[in-house]
Amino acid sequence: MKRILVILLLSVPFCLSAQTKKTAPAAGMAASITRGQKVYLQYCLSCHQLDGGGVPNLNPPLVKTSYVTGDKVRLIKVVLNGFAQNVNIDGESYSNNMPPQNMLKDQEIADVLTYVRNSFSNKGTAITVAQVKAVRAKNKK
Amino acid sequence: MKSKLLKYIITPILGLVICTIIYALKADNGVVADAGNAGLKLPEGFGALTVANIGAKARHLSVTPQGDIYVKLAKPKEGKGIITLHEGSNGKAEITGGFGNYGGTGMYIKDGYMYASSNTEIFRYKLDAQNKVIDQEHPERIIMGLKAGRQHETKSLVLDNEDNIYINIGAPLSACQVQDRGLHSPGIPGCPLLDSAGGIWQFKANKLNQTYKDGVRYATGLRNIVGLDWNQQDNQLFVMQHGRDNLNSSWPELFTTKESAELPAECMYALKKGDDAGWPFMFYNQITHKKIVMPEYGGDGKKEADAKYLEPAAAYPGHMAPNGLLFYTGKMFPEKYRNGAFIAFHGSWNRAPEPQKGYCVVFQPFKNGKPAGDWEVFAEGFAGVDEVKSPSQAQHRPCGLALGIDGSLYVTDDVKGNIYRIIYTKK
Numbered sequence: 001m002k003r004i005l006v007i008l009l010l011s012v013p014f015c016l017s018a019q020t021k022k023t024a025p026a027a028g029m030a031a032s033i034t035r036g037q038k039v040y041l042q043y044c045l046s047c048h049q050l051d052g053g054g055v056p057n058l059n060p061p062l063v064k065t066s067y068v069t070g071d072k073v074r075l076i077k078v079v080l081n082g083f084a085q086n087v088n089i090d091g092e093s094y095s096n097n098m099p100p101q102n103m104l105k106d107q108e109i110a111d112v113l114t115y116v117r118n119s120f121s122n123k124g125t126a127i128t129v130a131q132v133k134a135v136r137a138k139n140k141k
Numbered sequence: 142m143k144s145k146l147l148k149y150i151i152t153p154i155l156g157l158v159i160c161t162i163i164y165a166l167k168a169d170n171g172v173v174a175d176a177g178n179a180g181l182k183l184p185e186g187f188g189a190l191t192v193a194n195i196g197a198k199a200r201h202l203s204v205t206p207q208g209d210i211y212v213k214l215a216k217p218k219e220g221k222g223i224i225t226l227h228e229g230s231n232g233k234a235e236i237t238g239g240f241g242n243y244g245g246t247g248m249y250i251k252d253g254y255m256y257a258s259s260n261t262e263i264f265r266y267k268l269d270a271q272n273k274v275i276d277q278e279h280p281e282r283i284i285m286g287l288k289a290g291r292q293h294e295t296k297s298l299v300l301d302n303e304d305n306i307y308i309n310i311g312a313p314l315s316a317c318q319v320q321d322r323g324l325h326s327p328g329i330p331g332c333p334l335l336d337s338a339g340g341i342w343q344f345k346a347n348k349l350n351q352t353y354k355d356g357v358r359y360a361t362g363l364r365n366i367v368g369l370d371w372n373q374q375d376n377q378l379f380v381m382q383h384g385r386d387n388l389n390s391s392w393p394e395l396f397t398t399k400e401s402a403e404l405p406a407e408c409m410y411a412l413k414k415g416d417d418a419g420w421p422f423m424f425y426n427q428i429t430h431k432k433i434v435m436p437e438y439g440g441d442g443k444k445e446a447d448a449k450y451l452e453p454a455a456a457y458p459g460h461m462a463p464n465g466l467l468f469y470t471g472k473m474f475p476e477k478y479r480n481g482a483f484i485a486f487h488g489s490w491n492r493a494p495e496p497q498k499g500y501c502v503v504f505q506p507f508k509n510g511k512p513a514g515d516w517e518v519f520a521e522g523f524a525g526v527d528e529v530k531s532p533s534q535a536q537h538r539p540c541g542l543a544l545g546i547d548g549s550l551y552v553t554d555d556v557k558g559n560i561y562r563i564i565y566t567k568k
Contacts, residue, residue, distance in 0.1 A: 046390050046398075046493050053533035055490040056556065057215075058292075061533065084321075086291065095291045097315075099323035 029114060029126045036115025039108045043101060044116075052120030058096040063120045065089050072113075072127055076135040079109050106132040172232035172549070172564055179561055180537075182522040186475075186567035189520070192551070192560040193234040195224050199553035199560065201248040201297065201465070201541035203255065205272035210234060213248040213257055213541075215295075215555060217241075223248070223257055225274075232562060240277035246295035246367065247308075248541070256306065256346070258296040260289040263308060265346070283345075284308065286352045288338050293365035299378070301371055306346040307378055308356075311365035312339035316385045317421035318437050324391055328437030332421050335361055339420060341369075341380065341412060362418040362450065363410070367487075368466035368542075374480055375510030378412045379454065381463035381484060384424060386491040388436070395442040402492035403428065406456035407463055409482075409505070409512065419450035427456035455512040460489035461499030465542035465552070468507075473548025473565050481507045483519065485539040485552060490532045497529040502539055502552060502563075520563060523554065 040048075047059040054061035062068050067087070068075065082100040086093050104112070109132045117124030174188025181189045198215035205211075208228035218224070221239030228234040247258030255266045255274060264280035283306070287296060290313020297309045312334060320326035332339070337353060340361040344351050359378075368381040389401030396404065405424035410416070422438045423446030425431075432450055434440030457463070465485030469478050481504060488500035501521040506514040525536035537554040545551060545562065552561040 041494070043390070046387065046401075046491060049490070049493055049531040049533070051531045051533075053531045055532045058490065082320075084291070095294075097292065097321040099320050099326070103324060 029118075032111045032114045032126060033118055035108075036111035036113070037119075039104065039112035040115055040119075043104065044112065047096070047098070052116070052122075054094065055096070056092065058094060059098075060087050060089055060094040061120075062116050062122070064122060068116055069122055069124045072131060073135055075113055075117075076109065076127065076132055077139065079104070079113065080136060080139055102136075106136065171230050172547075172562070174564060174566060179559070180522050180525060181520050181561065181563070183520050183563065186565055187520075187563055188566045189561055189563045190232055192228065192232060192562045193226055193236065195226070195236060195558040195560065197224070197558045198555040199224075199540065199558045200246040200295070200555055202543045202551060202553050202560070203248050203250040204543045204545050204551055205250065206546040207271050207273075208234075209237075209272060210543075210551070210560065211248060211250070211255060211257075211274075212553060212560065213245055215246065216244040222259075226560070234560070238277075240274070241280070246541075247298035249298055249300060251300045251346075254346070256283075256298055256300070258298055258308070260294045260296060261285070261287045263287075263296065263298060263306065263344075281349055283347075283349055284351045284356070287342075288313070290314070290338070293383070295367060297367050297369050299369050299371050300346055301378070302373075302376070304346045306344050307359060307369065307371075308342050308344065309363070309366035309369065309380070310338045310340060310342055312420070314421075315364075315387060316391070316435060316437050318391070322387050322391065324393075326391065326437070328421060328435065339363060339365075341366065341378070343414075357414070359414055360410075360412040360416040360418065360451075362416075362420045362422070364420040367462075367464040367540075368484060370466045370468050370482070372411070372468055372510055373470065374468075374507075375411075377510065379466060379468075379482070380410050380412060381466050382408045382410060382418065382420070383462055384408065384459055385421070385435075386460065392436045392442075395436055395440075398494060400442075401459075402489075402495035402498075403459050405433075405459055406453065407459060407461050407486075408453035409455040409457075409463075409466075409484075410451060411454040411511070412451075416451045417449070418453075419446060422446065423450055425453055425456055427458065430456075455505055455516065457484075457486075457503070457516065458498055460491045462487035462489060464540045464555075465502075467542035467544060467550070469544065469550070471544050471548025471550075474550075475565065477506065478504065480510075481505060482512070483542055483550060484516075485542050487538050487540055487555075488524065488529060488532060488535060493531070497532060500524040500529055500535055500538060502542070502550075520552070520561075 052062040083098040113127040175190040178189040197218040210226040223241040226234040243259035263284040293311025317332040318326040343359040365383040384405040388396040406427035432446040464487040486499035504519040523537040540555040541553040543551040550563040
């Protein structure tokens with residue numbers, strides 16, 4: 001199981017780059033995913049876990065939830081502001097505090113969210129630096 | 142002739158009768174282990190069975206001499222926060238009902254009352270001579286208005302022998318940081334939340350509607366307690382602390398991910414009135430056996446804390462989450478287990494990227510009411526996987542412990558709601 005997971009994780013960027021080498025934006029996305037994985041391992045892993053499965057009752061899973069694959073602005077805001085309210089996913093409640101990760105650069109946030117949106121069985125479009133910058137600017141008010 | 146009759150007829154009949162009596166006695170306690178011991182790995186001579194699966198998050202439990210089991214649920218199921226079961230002679234139990242429309246953890250029976258907690262209140266239910274709850278719908282509320290944050294909100298409880306009840310009130314923060322779990326976030330000066338949380342409070346067990354002003358902060362500096370028990374040998378309260386998280390993610394310059402997986406210790410404390418176990422100002426390093434200043438309060442990972450803080454009675458690896466503590470006062474298990482402590486470790490999450498740890502029941506030997514000798518894993522295999530890399534992989538997680546009248550050890554599972562019973566089978 002562990003091995004399969006590792007192979008899957010490693011193969012995600014390869015598959016993506018192999019499929020879409022001709023188009024520059026997709027190649028950019030593959031590179032973003034690779035960079036995003038590093039950010040994930042450093043800042044997200046301890047709570048959301050290697051498989052994105054989270055921790056029952058405490059830290060929400062990142063696997064196929066609308067929080068991850070849905071509204072990009074909401075997702076970027078979770079990273080910038082943290083999350084300190086109970087969230088219900090598939091009938092389970094998660095209540096641990098997520099601290100703001102606003103010390104991360106726009107590029108790091110774009111990368112890690114692109115990685116999360118394309119890992120753990122998720123499939124989503126990339127989050128760009130421009131999108132993060134825009135949300136952060138409004139966030140400050 | 143007479144002696145022949147005795148020899149050839151009466152003796153075999155007598156033998157048969159004796160055998161039948163012995164068999165009947167055995168059948169009376171016809172509890173047998175499940176094939177494969179319900180998935181648990183146990184020391185030689187022990188067996189286990191699944192008493193029931195209640196399909197809900199089973200927290201603490203009590204078992205009566207009459208074979209009734211009361212289980213507290215984290216969340217009510219179909220409006221019932223306490224599930225009742227009754228055991229058959231083979232040890233398997235059927236759900237007989239439920240009551241109490243509140244989730245929670247605490248459950249304890251003492252002197253004709255069953256005590257149960259929501260996350261803010263404590264109730265008690267009078268029992269009849271058969272240890273059945275007399276009025277399920279109208280418990281006495283003995284304590285109300287306790288603080289409950291979004292973490293460490295559950296209330297565990299135990300009684301002493303003088304009609305006092307002890308309640309854990311967990312701290313609503315992991316390390317009393319300005320920004321909970323934040324990178325480089327400092328401690329809140331003095332951590333004022335300790336006035337009403339982060340400790341054990343003592344109340345009267347027989348007085349109604351008590352609030353903070355009626356109780357005593359019995360011991361402080363305890364981040365969160367889930368497992369606790371009263372030690373009858375030295376008449377003292379023992380508690381298991383859940384230590385802080387995030388040493389590496391908050392202070393990556395001071396703690397490696399490996400150090401952060403092992404530290405701080407999950408501590409067992411023997412408490413006396415007025416004790417201060419030091420959270421959030423210090424943590425205990427079980428490898429160096431030192432009390433260390435928390436980084437949020439001026440520590441560098443090595444600086445030693447004020448000696449005034451309470452020494453742990455025993456210490457275990459970090460983040461294993463001790464959710465149940467039970468002193469074994471039964472007679473079924475061999476001598477070495479008598480008056481020792483069983484600890485249900487719910488299992489870690491804050492050890493990633495290291496493999497997770499816990500998900501087992503540990504035995505801590507005791508001598509004269511104090512830990513004596515190294516702890517050992519007693520029951521494992523709850524998780525159903527060889528190595529838990531991510532907590533959501535665990536099929537079952539041990540939580541509450543209870544002692545059966547025959548000396549069996551009961552364990553709850555708060556993932557899928559198995560009730561396990563561990564028996565000693567060797568004669």
